Amino acid sequence: MTVSLTAAAKKRYSTKAYDPDRKIPEADIARLKELLRLAPSSVNLQPWYFVIAASEEGKARVARATDEAYPFNSPKITDASHVVVFATRLKADDEGFLNTLLEKEAADGRFDADPEQFRADMDRGRRMFISIHTGQRKDAFDWMDKQTYLNMGQFLLAAAQLGIDTTPMEGVDTDVLDREFGLTEKGYKAAAVVSLGYHSQKDFNAALPKSRLSEDAIMETV
Amino acid sequence: MTVSLTAAAKKRYSTKAYDPDRKIPEADIARLKELLRLAPSSVNLQPWYFVIAASEEGKARVARATDEAYPFNSPKITDASHVVVFATRLKADDEGFLNTLLEKEAADGRFDADPEQFRADMDRGRRMFISIHTGQRKDAFDWMDKQTYLNMGQFLLAAAQLGIDTTPMEGVDTDVLDREFGLTEKGYKAAAVVSLGYHSQKDFNAALPKSRLSEDAIMETV
Numbered sequence: 001m002t003v004s005l006t007a008a009a010k011k012r013y014s015t016k017a018y019d020p021d022r023k024i025p026e027a028d029i030a031r032l033k034e035l036l037r038l039a040p041s042s043v044n045l046q047p048w049y050f051v052i053a054a055s056e057e058g059k060a061r062v063a064r065a066t067d068e069a070y071p072f073n074s075p076k077i078t079d080a081s082h083v084v085v086f087a088t089r090l091k092a093d094d095e096g097f098l099n100t101l102l103e104k105e106a107a108d109g110r111f112d113a114d115p116e117q118f119r120a121d122m123d124r125g126r127r128m129f130i131s132i133h134t135g136q137r138k139d140a141f142d143w144m145d146k147q148t149y150l151n152m153g154q155f156l157l158a159a160a161q162l163g164i165d166t167t168p169m170e171g172v173d174t175d176v177l178d179r180e181f182g183l184t185e186k187g188y189k190a191a192a193v194v195s196l197g198y199h200s201q202k203d204f205n206a207a208l209p210k211s212r213l214s215e216d217a218i219m220e221t222v
Numbered sequence: 223m224t225v226s227l228t229a230a231a232k233k234r235y236s237t238k239a240y241d242p243d244r245k246i247p248e249a250d251i252a253r254l255k256e257l258l259r260l261a262p263s264s265v266n267l268q269p270w271y272f273v274i275a276a277s278e279e280g281k282a283r284v285a286r287a288t289d290e291a292y293p294f295n296s297p298k299i300t301d302a303s304h305v306v307v308f309a310t311r312l313k314a315d316d317e318g319f320l321n322t323l324l325e326k327e328a329a330d331g332r333f334d335a336d337p338e339q340f341r342a343d344m345d346r347g348r349r350m351f352i353s354i355h356t357g358q359r360k361d362a363f364d365w366m367d368k369q370t371y372l373n374m375g376q377f378l379l380a381a382a383q384l385g386i387d388t389t390p391m392e393g394v395d396t397d398v399l400d401r402e403f404g405l406t407e408k409g410y411k412a413a414a415v416v417s418l419g420y421h422s423q424k425d426f427n428a429a430l431p432k433s434r435l436s437e438d439a440i441m442e443t444v
Contacts, residue, residue, distance in 0.1 A: 005383055006253055009260040009376070031228055033441065037434050038231040040378060042392050046434065050441040058444035100435070108433035113426075129392070142364045146371040150390075153375025154231070156262060161227055170264050170351070181444070204335075211330035212259050212268065213323070219255065219272040222280035222403070 003161050012160035013210060015167045015195070017203040018079040024196060028162050029054070029082060032196075035158045036084075039151035043126040044101065047089035047144035048151060049188045051181045054082050061180050062172075062193060070171035080167070081197035084155075085177055087188035088148045092130045092140040094187070098123070141189070148191045159196060167195040225383050234382035235432060237389045237417070239425040240301040246418060250384050251276070251304060254418075257380045258306075261373035265348040266323065269311035269366035270373060271410045273403045276304050283402050284415060292393035302389070303419035306377075307399055309410035310370045314352045314362040316409070320345070363411075370413045381418060389417040
């Protein structure tokens with residue numbers, strides 16, 4: 001079942017309590033994983049990694065990142081159906097990774113029309129933007145972290161359209177997640193966590209109206 | 223016309239050339255504006271502002287941010303149907319703004335069940351997260367900028383579902399945009415630009431296959 005675009009955006013809200021007995025169908029999980037993979041990123045860098053906790057053990061491991069500093073968030077993890085840890089690459093100018101991206105783009109057929117030229121152009125363009133961030137701006141990690149958040153935005157809307165409730169949580173100790181899932185060694189840092197599932201009857205937030213600033217306050221047309 | 227979720231994510235790509243004669247219907251623009259407004263953000267901070275260039279003059283003003291440093295991006299702005307400048311708040315701990323948010327949440331009915339208590343809880347929770355970022359982490363602007371990117375991710379997927387082509391562009395001189403649209407005085411900094419419209423026959427990228435890393439490379443299930 002999918003909900004229309006605007007209806008989904010209106011209905012979506014941060015779930016505060018999940019029904020621990022309801023599990024997301026595998027077909028929906030597969031669609032969401034595909035969306036995580038397909039999300040766009042600057043210069044196609046795909047600077048992200050996802051740990052998907054689908055088991056009780058997996059969720060308990062994620063909840064170690066909330067038990068001490070943000071205990072009010074732990075039940076939103078352990079009672080959810082699935083939990084996704086969003087993580088961001090630590091290093092942008094990694095030769096091995098840049099070559100992996102180029103090889104994948106070549107294998108996927110993006111350079112077929114003129115393999116040498118297109119491949120060189122893509123590599124040069126990507127390195128130009130990376131060097132802006134590693135060099136003059138010195139914000140390479142934050143730049144990549146923003147791509148991870150862009151992915152998260154797409155993910156939250158997609159889940160809502162599948163009728164799945166979500167809770168994006170920055171109230172997690174990302175250092176604990178890095179250690180728990182060996183993210184640092186893999187070259188990533190945890191950014192935030194999104195719980196997925198179906199809200200329980202105890203979720204006070206489910207019935208509350210959404211509040212947003214008016215269009216006048218946040219946009220203008222020129 | 224809306225496209226299904228996965229189909230939209232697969233079809234979406236960064237448009238390199240727009241058909242200058244095709245305009246997005248007003249009904250679709252209205253839906254996209256509503257989505258910009260409804261997007262979620264940490265502690266409902268909504269730390270964003272949007273300049274929507276809908277006229278030739280408006281687009282020409284946006285293109286001043288690419289003409290010098292990124293001239294290859296200028297036609298993607300001037301030939302598009304509409305262009306959205308995404309901007310982020312400069313200051314998180316702004317008393318006036320925090321009160322505006324609380325007042326709006328009250329007016330929208332979020333505190334009705336227990337106005338004093340709910341209002342105080344919301345204010346305290348929001349200030350706690352803001353103080354983490356203004357205080358120990360000293361990353362308040364980047365934190366807010368990430369919310370803007372989250373909004374952008376939702377926006378790109380939504381546009382694709384409406385059959386609208388997009389080009390997210392970081393290759394813009396954000397200082398020029400800040401001056402051109404008085405964003406600094408309004409309390410914001412431009413983050414990036416998204417062009418919207420319909421690709422032209424000259425867009426080499428329209429027919430190229432999408433390339434993404436495999437699921438194995440970017441995710442694991444625990």
